[in-house]
Amino acid sequence: MPFVVIGRRQTRVFLIALACLALSVVSWAAVSRAAARGGTDPNLVWYVQTDEPVIALTFDDGPDPKYTPQVLETLRRFGAKATFFVIGRNVEQYPDVLKQVAADGHEIGNHTYSHPLRLRKEGNGEVAQQLTKTAELVAQLTGQQTRVFRPPGGAYNGNLVGVAKSLGYEVIIWSWTTNPSDAYAPGVAQIVHRVTDDAAPGDIVLLHDGNPHPQTVNALPEILRILSEKGFRFVTVSELLRLRGPEATGR
Ligand SMILES: [Zn+2]
Numbered sequence: 001m002p003f004v005v006i007g008r009r010q011t012r013v014f015l016i017a018l019a020c021l022a023l024s025v026v027s028w029a030a031v032s033r034a035a036a037r038g039g040t041d042p043n044l045v046w047y048v049q050t051d052e053p054v055i056a057l058t059f060d061d062g063p064d065p066k067y068t069p070q071v072l073e074t075l076r077r078f079g080a081k082a083t084f085f086v087i088g089r090n091v092e093q094y095p096d097v098l099k100q101v102a103a104d105g106h107e108i109g110n111h112t113y114s115h116p117l118r119l120r121k122e123g124n125g126e127v128a129q130q131l132t133k134t135a136e137l138v139a140q141l142t143g144q145q146t147r148v149f150r151p152p153g154g155a156y157n158g159n160l161v162g163v164a165k166s167l168g169y170e171v172i173i174w175s176w177t178t179n180p181s182d183a184y185a186p187g188v189a190q191i192v193h194r195v196t197d198d199a200a201p202g203d204i205v206l207l208h209d210g211n212p213h214p215q216t217v218n219a220l221p222e223i224l225r226i227l228s229e230k231g232f233r234f235v236t237v238s239e240l241l242r243l244r245g246p247e248a249t250g251r
Pocket residue numbers: 060061111115152153
């Protein structure tokens with residue numbers, strides 16, 4: 001009957017429209033998620049585009065005599081490798097802690113000598129000195145040449161990035177979608193959720209082992225357990241950078 005035919009057609013049209021709407025919502029979510037994962041400046045790295053199920057955990061502001069050994073112990077238990085963005089003056093104070101980080105097979109990154117949050121306002125000479133002083137300390141103690149640099153507070157400008165690049169560094173920020181803001185002590189459960197809920201292949205996770213509070217250390221076993229169960233492996237930042245495809249220049 002005509003009525004039935006029209007009804008079926010309307011149903012079909014409705015279903016197709018619904019499917020299109022669902023598809024556009026899904027692709028919009030994918031696009032907005034990708035956009036929220038990091039910036040677009042090709043001179044910096046927020047994450048690496050890859051299908052490999054790998055994540056780079058990073059620990060800033062150490063070495064710390066209390067927290068760094070606890071972080072190392074947890075990483076050892078899970079067979080995980082990570083990157084420690086160290087502050088030069090802490091390296092001077094706790095050389096043995098740094099040596100243990102390197103002995104465990106982790107990467108040492110450069111996080112300046114004295115962690116000046118206004119480093120980007122400084123002249124090229126001061127920036128270079130902050131980096132080379134720390135690089136020399138790390139090299140003397142561990143034999144490692146630092147290849148990755150994270151500016152204090154993640155604050156940068158073209159000048160700061162230019163100096164770091166001229167010294168051979170890759171400038172590393174962090175994935176916005178896995179940032180737990182652990183430096184503000186939001187609680188262990190929040191840190192775990194923020195890191196693990198949206199974790200994706202190629203993420204670079206910002207954590208701190210140089211904090212005057214133990215929340216990050218206490219959250220770490222659960223973070224490693226959940227991400228391991230999701231099938232992720234834990235690599236250093238330099239290992240992650242090697243997965244960059246030719247089409248993803250700068251990332
Ligand atoms: Zn820092």
